[in-house]
Amino acid sequence: MHWPDAQVPGKSNREVRAETWRAMEELYEKGLCKSIGVSNFLISHLEQLKEDCVITPHVNQVEYHPFQRPQELVDYCRSRDIVFEGYCPLAKGEALTHPTIIQLAKKYGRTPAQICIRWSIQNGIVTIPKSTKAERIEENCKVFDFTIAEDDVEILNGMHDGRHVSWDPSHIV
Template sequence: MAAAGGGGVRGCPALPLANGRSIPVLGLGTSHQGGYSHDAVVHALQKCGIRHIDTAKRYGCESLLQKAIKESSVKREDLWITTKLWHSDYGYENTKKACLESCERLGVEYLDLYLIHWPDAHVLGKSNREVRAETWRAMEELYDKGLCRSIGVSNFLISHLEQLKEDCMITPHVNQVEYHPFQRPQELVDYCRTRDIVFEGYCPLAKGEALTHPTIIQLAKKYGRTPAQICIRWSIQNGIVTIPKSTKAERIQENFKVFDFTIAEDDIEILNGMHDGRHVSWDPSLIV
């Protein structure tokens, strides 16, 4: 892992993308349904040195983030901003329009990373594959124009990525998927690595389920850390770009204090062995 430059977090390493840019390995996630706090984002940027922010049109907080970023006084070039395209905007022209609208809400001239949020297109009379291909062609154009510095997908499985490979020109730079000790899709991680797709994990704490697991509590005691820090550090040591969500300043502070310790290899293996296939978020396996 390289040290983060522009778009990095103080003391936070970055992973190189296939296009030569580097994505900070730790970011702050946002969400809908009470998943946004202005004060927490400002605190994250000003006090924790966080520079990687992950959001989506669906979360409804792009405009709120613009205010928090302005208030933080962090320079745009020092930030890594990811947002996502929701399926109601899939299709060639819709995608380009939606990207510009997201940029406007965020108050930015470009996105560091733009993701197709979900593989199911919900378009009558067209297959998911057709709509994904048409949408990705628009993403490629946005990338060529520099409006999106990197482009990727979210919740895509090997079958979805294989179709995209056949239908399009540019390989996604990132695939963002649920990743925590109970959901460790190693075959998908390995596939992405063979194709130079950086794997990004959301729900690293399994929506809190991991924090009460006896094994994780035991390891937290062993390392003098919190269960959340164990989960986040484990994810990062597995080479995953990790984006925990929190609306509490003290939790964000805690989640980002993970670069001053290392989990031993045998303990990593214990955590790796906890995979039981459960999802705490969406399961894309039924989407063709």
């Protein structure tokens, strides 16, 4: 399920989410898919699914980058065996021009994109970088042969300011 907001006349978001999730549970139980998941779900949305349905989502895909690090949601998902998958690791390019990230890129002899992706991976996040350019896709893959020092990871962790560059699901009931 890509988004917690259903916008179905006469039904609450919660009702539609539960109906949709039950249909996904049926597909899973029939063996037609190996896993089922959600995207952009916050703790409140996940708690409602838990109350209304049977199967816990296997994955929750959420915006994750140095400016948007929802650690409480990450911890919640981990404690319930929900894989936390982060999209927009470059903050739609905003992170690539941030002075701190540029400085760390120079320190490690990497690109700002590689710093953001590696940071996300080191935080235990399944990370989904996106590009349509072959050279950037290749660059984004070259993040497994270095490690960011813990004090530098903490600097990046401290950049969280709650900024969304994609959708903000916090207003969805």
